[in-house]
Amino acid sequence: MPASPIRRLVPFAEEAKLKGRKVYHLNIGQPDIKTPEVARDAVKNMTARVIEYSHSAGNESYRRKLAAFYQGLGINVDHTEMLVTTGGSEAITFALMSTVNPGEEVIVPEPFYANYNGFSVSAGVKVVPITSGIENGFALPPIEEFEKLITANTRGIIICNPNNPTGYLYSQEELEMLGKMAKKHDLYLYSDEVYREFCYDGEKHFSAMDLPGLEEHVIMFDSVSKRYSMCGVRIGTLISKNKEVISTALKFAQARLSPPSYGQVAGEAALETPDSYFKEVYDEYIERRDFMVEALNNMPGVICPTPKGAFYTVVHLPVDDADIFCQWILSEFEYKNQTVMMAPASGFYSTPGLGKQEVRIAYVLKKEDLAMAMETLAEALKAYPGRTN
Amino acid sequence: MPASPIRRLVPFAEEAKLKGRKVYHLNIGQPDIKTPEVARDAVKNMTARVIEYSHSAGNESYRRKLAAFYQGLGINVDHTEMLVTTGGSEAITFALMSTVNPGEEVIVPEPFYANYNGFSVSAGVKVVPITSGIENGFALPPIEEFEKLITANTRGIIICNPNNPTGYLYSQEELEMLGKMAKKHDLYLYSDEVYREFCYDGEKHFSAMDLPGLEEHVIMFDSVSKRYSMCGVRIGTLISKNKEVISTALKFAQARLSPPSYGQVAGEAALETPDSYFKEVYDEYIERRDFMVEALNNMPGVICPTPKGAFYTVVHLPVDDADIFCQWILSEFEYKNQTVMMAPASGFYSTPGLGKQEVRIAYVLKKEDLAMAMETLAEALKAYPGRTN
Numbered sequence: 001m002p003a004s005p006i007r008r009l010v011p012f013a014e015e016a017k018l019k020g021r022k023v024y025h026l027n028i029g030q031p032d033i034k035t036p037e038v039a040r041d042a043v044k045n046m047t048a049r050v051i052e053y054s055h056s057a058g059n060e061s062y063r064r065k066l067a068a069f070y071q072g073l074g075i076n077v078d079h080t081e082m083l084v085t086t087g088g089s090e091a092i093t094f095a096l097m098s099t100v101n102p103g104e105e106v107i108v109p110e111p112f113y114a115n116y117n118g119f120s121v122s123a124g125v126k127v128v129p130i131t132s133g134i135e136n137g138f139a140l141p142p143i144e145e146f147e148k149l150i151t152a153n154t155r156g157i158i159i160c161n162p163n164n165p166t167g168y169l170y171s172q173e174e175l176e177m178l179g180k181m182a183k184k185h186d187l188y189l190y191s192d193e194v195y196r197e198f199c200y201d202g203e204k205h206f207s208a209m210d211l212p213g214l215e216e217h218v219i220m221f222d223s224v225s226k227r228y229s230m231c232g233v234r235i236g237t238l239i240s241k242n243k244e245v246i247s248t249a250l251k252f253a254q255a256r257l258s259p260p261s262y263g264q265v266a267g268e269a270a271l272e273t274p275d276s277y278f279k280e281v282y283d284e285y286i287e288r289r290d291f292m293v294e295a296l297n298n299m300p301g302v303i304c305p306t307p308k309g310a311f312y313t314v315v316h317l318p319v320d321d322a323d324i325f326c327q328w329i330l331s332e333f334e335y336k337n338q339t340v341m342m343a344p345a346s347g348f349y350s351t352p353g354l355g356k357q358e359v360r361i362a363y364v365l366k367k368e369d370l371a372m373a374m375e376t377l378a379e380a381l382k383a384y385p386g387r388t389n
Numbered sequence: 390m391p392a393s394p395i396r397r398l399v400p401f402a403e404e405a406k407l408k409g410r411k412v413y414h415l416n417i418g419q420p421d422i423k424t425p426e427v428a429r430d431a432v433k434n435m436t437a438r439v440i441e442y443s444h445s446a447g448n449e450s451y452r453r454k455l456a457a458f459y460q461g462l463g464i465n466v467d468h469t470e471m472l473v474t475t476g477g478s479e480a481i482t483f484a485l486m487s488t489v490n491p492g493e494e495v496i497v498p499e500p501f502y503a504n505y506n507g508f509s510v511s512a513g514v515k516v517v518p519i520t521s522g523i524e525n526g527f528a529l530p531p532i533e534e535f536e537k538l539i540t541a542n543t544r545g546i547i548i549c550n551p552n553n554p555t556g557y558l559y560s561q562e563e564l565e566m567l568g569k570m571a572k573k574h575d576l577y578l579y580s581d582e583v584y585r586e587f588c589y590d591g592e593k594h595f596s597a598m599d600l601p602g603l604e605e606h607v608i609m610f611d612s613v614s615k616r617y618s619m620c621g622v623r624i625g626t627l628i629s630k631n632k633e634v635i636s637t638a639l640k641f642a643q644a645r646l647s648p649p650s651y652g653q654v655a656g657e658a659a660l661e662t663p664d665s666y667f668k669e670v671y672d673e674y675i676e677r678r679d680f681m682v683e684a685l686n687n688m689p690g691v692i693c694p695t696p697k698g699a700f701y702t703v704v705h706l707p708v709d710d711a712d713i714f715c716q717w718i719l720s721e722f723e724y725k726n727q728t729v730m731m732a733p734a735s736g737f738y739s740t741p742g743l744g745k746q747e748v749r750i751a752y753v754l755k756k757e758d759l760a761m762a763m764e765t766l767a768e769a770l771k772a773y774p775g776r777t778n
Contacts, residue, residue, distance in 0.1 A: 004643075007643070030441055030442055031439075032439065033439070034438040034439055035438065035439050035440045039440075040435075040438075040440070043432060043433075043435075043651060044432075044433050044435075046429075046432075046433075049423040049424065049429075050420075050421065050422070050423055050424050050618055050619070051424045051428075051429070051618075051619040051620070051621040051622050051655070052419055052620055052621045053419055053620045053621050054621060086475050086623065086645075086649070087645065087646060089644065089645040089646055090645065093645075097511060102491055102513055115643075115644045115645075115646070117644075118640065118641065118643070118644025118645075119644060121641075121644075122486060122511070122641065122644070124491055124513055229439055229440075230439070230440040231440070231441055231442045231646070231647075232440040232441045232442050232443060232647065232649065232650030232651070233440050233649065233650065233651060234475065234623075234646075234647070234648070234649040234650075251507065252507065252510075252511065254393075254396070254504075254507070255478065255504045255506075255507025255508060255510075255511070256475075256476065256478040256479065256482075256504075256507075257476060257478055257504070257620070257623075258620075258621065258623070259623070260475070260621065260622065260623040260649040260651065260652055261621030261622065261623075262432060262621070262622060262649065262651035262652060262655075263649055263651060266440070266651075
């Protein structure tokens, strides 16, 4: 695996900090929102004298409560149709290892979450990208384009909904089209729904699990990382009504013994998080998003579609090369002794050369910081020698 | 991956419990020893409001203290020569993925920790077994036997020292022979040392990391699971002085984002565990081991070598087929309304047909329970219809 464009920037950010500059991190998906107290308290109040292995599929009490949680969302699953995993990351790895042979292919709309590449390398799977474009807000590419890419080696399609990095929320109609195609060609539909709780403007999330007749095809990934702002507990879920998938994935789960015990306690307790928490988080993100989208679109030459979900957006910048610009802003630029770190979008495309004028921005900072970051970016775009028009 | 002989027994154990029988679990490596208070308290006292991702290589403060810990053991490493992993399991997976191409081979003395098969499947690696025998206490097979198995596809040798499942402790001399061979044939020497702290009878553990001139070849796996009896925190370490191995493994680590945050806090604090804790644990295991080895060898037809490390032993039983015997004792037998669950050794051999008269017994129960378990086993051997002589 080559180093990603974002990791290449880390030393430049460190250097800027050493010079005494404030660096606003717009590059990462680590929210500043606090973890629900009910989850942190459950860990503090643990009385077990031995921190033991759990069941390889995760504690049954947790899986039963998770099943009730999903049923509350209209997703009809029971506790035997899921495995608790070490983060959403492990759910993806187990799913690919359980369903795709080395050398076989999965189709993924790009730009996509860069770590899908890593998981695919682990599983020996070839990622085949299909390009979605900023000009229509990163909507699902036409089904005919997918069908052109399907070969005898294609095993499935990975979607992330709402999308990281684009913030795009797939519609029920788009999912139904994907589902129809998955059924027709007998493909798995891997649906990464870790940002489910982050849908804006009254739009409703439609889960791939709710596609009728696709029970044997859909494998859903979920995580507590973003929902409860507790990325560090490393707890995710792999869900499928396909019993063979679950039983094969369980063998990989048994080989790694168990998911983290502390994290499962936090995850189980987090299911009791009061609605007021989510309301506050929602209001916070909406305010940040609206502020940021407006600020970006007010900068000459910048195009920012309004993300309908998650807390990222992929933005077009009037620059020659976003990799170079993101490095320049860290190493050569400062505004009021501040600068910003962004993720060059090239790292989210698999097709070489794409995303050269795009960056991913995460709106995970509080509004005052976001305001200073936007002001800094606007000034940087004025000063950048490689500016295009 | 086929279901292991031990997992096949789970429903029979459940059934015995449903009949109201007490089942002594001699089959698992989950000690009943308490986790050090200093580790549990550190988690209880955490004040962070957001449970965030850590560095993908693990918290630097933890790695620096770990380096000091290893230096105290005479292992010369610094914090850049290690990654904190999600249990020892992930350390093994990352190491294999970073150093062995799919289809290439690693040689492993059998009987071996059954999950090595799982990790190898994950990494697409072929396990080539070399048999060690109960007749010489499961010592290292002669180097000539290893050399017969080395081909152009061989990338390395995995050892577990002290050994799970046999309890065998490799001598410095055996390690030096392995090291010489690894150097001669340019192989990796993967050394799983998670039972390092469990060495008995005054024998000293010799780490593969201490082999002079093997710095580029040795990859060590470690874990806090057994050392501090906290299997559930899922914290391990991958250690190597080979910079390319660490930098490749770091890419896999970055794809899965970070090891568990709570577990790292527990692991870092556990380094302050007082010596009295280890003294107590040692005394406890020695007492259990001596009692168990004597009880087993007193049963007619049973042969139990004295394990010098870890908390397992592989035992010869006078039975036709240990898989059948282990099922029979759970489903057909009871003594004072009690029975025992053991791990058929066939699951630890890769060569078909081996280990048919052997079981692995973990001495992780307190002495009174161990005594009842031994009494039950002795009675079962008298009653078993498939007894051999």
